[in-house]
Amino acid sequence: MHSDNEMLRMRREKLDTLADMNISAYPARSARTHTIDNLLANEDAYIAGEERVIIAGRLNSKRRMGKAGFANLRDAGGVIQLFIRKNDVGNDAYELFKLLDLGDFVQAEGTCFHTRTGEYSVKVEKLVLLSKSLRMLPTVKEQVLEDGTVKRFDEFADIELRYRKRYLDLLLNPERRRTFEVRAQFISAIRRFLDERGFLEVETPVLQSLYGGANARPFVTHHHTLDTDFFLRIATELYLKRLVIGGIERVYEMGKNFRNEGMDRTHNPEFTLLEVYQAYADYNDIMELTEEMIRMAAQAIFGEERLTFQGEVIELAGPWRRASMLELIQEHAGYDASHFDADRLRAFYKQHELEPPAHAGPGKLIEELFAHFCEPKLVQPTFVTDFPREVSPLAKRREDDDRFVERFELYIAGYECANAFSELNDPIDQRTRLEAQAALRDLGDLEANVVDEDFLEAMEYGMPPTGGLGIGIDRMVMLFTDNVSIKEVILFPQMKREG
RNA sequence: GGGCCUGUAACUCAGUGGUAGAGUAUCUGCCUUUUAAGCAGAGAGCCGAUGGUUCGAAUCCAUCCAGGCUCGCCA
Numbered sequence: 001m002h003s004d005n006e007m008l009r010m011r012r013e014k015l016d017t018l019a020d021m022n023i024s025a026y027p028a029r030s031a032r033t034h035t036i037d038n039l040l041a042n043e044d045a046y047i048a049g050e051e052r053v054i055i056a057g058r059l060n061s062k063r064r065m066g067k068a069g070f071a072n073l074r075d076a077g078g079v080i081q082l083f084i085r086k087n088d089v090g091n092d093a094y095e096l097f098k099l100l101d102l103g104d105f106v107q108a109e110g111t112c113f114h115t116r117t118g119e120y121s122v123k124v125e126k127l128v129l130l131s132k133s134l135r136m137l138p139t140v141k142e143q144v145l146e147d148g149t150v151k152r153f154d155e156f157a158d159i160e161l162r163y164r165k166r167y168l169d170l171l172l173n174p175e176r177r178r179t180f181e182v183r184a185q186f187i188s189a190i191r192r193f194l195d196e197r198g199f200l201e202v203e204t205p206v207l208q209s210l211y212g213g214a215n216a217r218p219f220v221t222h223h224h225t226l227d228t229d230f231f232l233r234i235a236t237e238l239y240l241k242r243l244v245i246g247g248i249e250r251v252y253e254m255g256k257n258f259r260n261e262g263m264d265r266t267h268n269p270e271f272t273l274l275e276v277y278q279a280y281a282d283y284n285d286i287m288e289l290t291e292e293m294i295r296m297a298a299q300a301i302f303g304e305e306r307l308t309f310q311g312e313v314i315e316l317a318g319p320w321r322r323a324s325m326l327e328l329i330q331e332h333a334g335y336d337a338s339h340f341d342a343d344r345l346r347a348f349y350k351q352h353e354l355e356p357p358a359h360a361g362p363g364k365l366i367e368e369l370f371a372h373f374c375e376p377k378l379v380q381p382t383f384v385t386d387f388p389r390e391v392s393p394l395a396k397r398r399e400d401d402d403r404f405v406e407r408f409e410l411y412i413a414g415y416e417c418a419n420a421f422s423e424l425n426d427p428i429d430q431r432t433r434l435e436a437q438a439a440l441r442d443l444g445d446l447e448a449n450v451v452d453e454d455f456l457e458a459m460e461y462g463m464p465p466t467g468g469l470g471i472g473i474d475r476m477v478m479l480f481t482d483n484v485s486i487k488e489v490i491l492f493p494q495m496k497r498e499g
Numbered sequence: 500g501g502g503c504c505u506g507u508a509a510c511u512c513a514g515u516g517g518u519a520g521a522g523u524a525u526c527u528g529c530c531u532u533u534u535a536a537g538c539a540g541a542g543a544g545c546c547g548a549u550g551g552u553u554c555g556a557a558u559c560c561a562u563c564c565a566g567g568c569u570c571g572c573c574a
Binding site: 144472 | 500506508509510511512522523524525526529530531532533534535536537542543544564565566567568571572573574
């Protein structure tokens, strides 16, 4: 009887056996002197020096033959083989070795040597149990092929299990850790870049009594003492602008935002967003900042200004292309939308058998055309400029043509990576635009902005001309790690409750 | 939300109406330089869930749950 429950029972019985042998299954201390990557990196020295080493880690595989055996031990830095002979370790330790299961943490003391077949190993003289594993790890065997690549058998590959039990994913697919290392490196490169340029990192409220700064439905939660509902922020924008008004000329926040929308390959309900504001800058300055920042991150992580995504080489060396939305629609749809006539735009939709969005004016219709015809084509980094004012309630209008605003989005590999504008700082215009959004809301657009009187009041005190930027960190990490699913770059992505 | 696909042992998967299978893992025995160790044997499953059709269902039908791809929605 070796069902799942029986497995657990058998391992619990081993705990009793260990107790009878006076062996603690969960000792408080270990005495590691060397990490495995250290041993691997200095093979010749350890073999020649016959130095005693104490390593610790998780038992990865075990091959026992009568009165001797081999096992693989893994710690954070690598795997090394242990060789254990009854003659060397004594009867009790060898009995312990026989009781060990895959997944147990052990400490091994001994010297390094080469086996008969030439494998670099530790000849164990002392073996200590550090922590007993009660649950059987999935079986993954590896074979190192002649060309050095590792062939894996019965890989732990079930996507759902990998996300729900990420610890097993990291343990059984150790190369997965690289994704999260790159994520950390990317974030720290961005911080370094902004800090060096005098930007102040701040933290603003996650719980807000009004939400704004983006078009999205919020999560709602309840504060019991105040008996009030709060919204989880959908953007940090309105608070960061208050700080610019308060005299912090360069400010940024990198943090979780929450949007109550659909989940798919590129959307997780909670995601990490960077927002940056720079007083006395406009969207052209922000384009330069963005370009330098991303290029610098690539340099820090890859040592070169390019990356490969889904087989496409993305060239990050500048300057990146800048093209207006209308220009790109002309280029990819062969259509001149500069007339801004909603009826003619709808006719073009019909001609291409596309459904125009509800409640849409010409600006929205143009933006949707862009999304449909152009976004997937923008593989190399491209700043898309001159968005219709109608779809940009927080951006400053262009002085030469007020149908447009001073705004850009950055596209790389068909993904929207950044959104930025010369921020609106005219409080009267801002009120008009927020009220227009509120009107859309009354028409049933649940993602339209609400009017934030406190924010408007702050702006009435005066806000300098300011350039602002938002970057979806998760999507950038997808690019940098060659992943097409946001779930691969978030350690614990949102999943439905198991039914 | 629509379409397509998937769900069988701890892992990876066969099995399309007639007694639930394989390899690995596990357990027992042998084996003191193995390496996807080997040899011999054993155990292990509510076939995602619930209903239905049938003498009989992992298999056919319906509904539901979970996941993937895709379309729509979505800064």
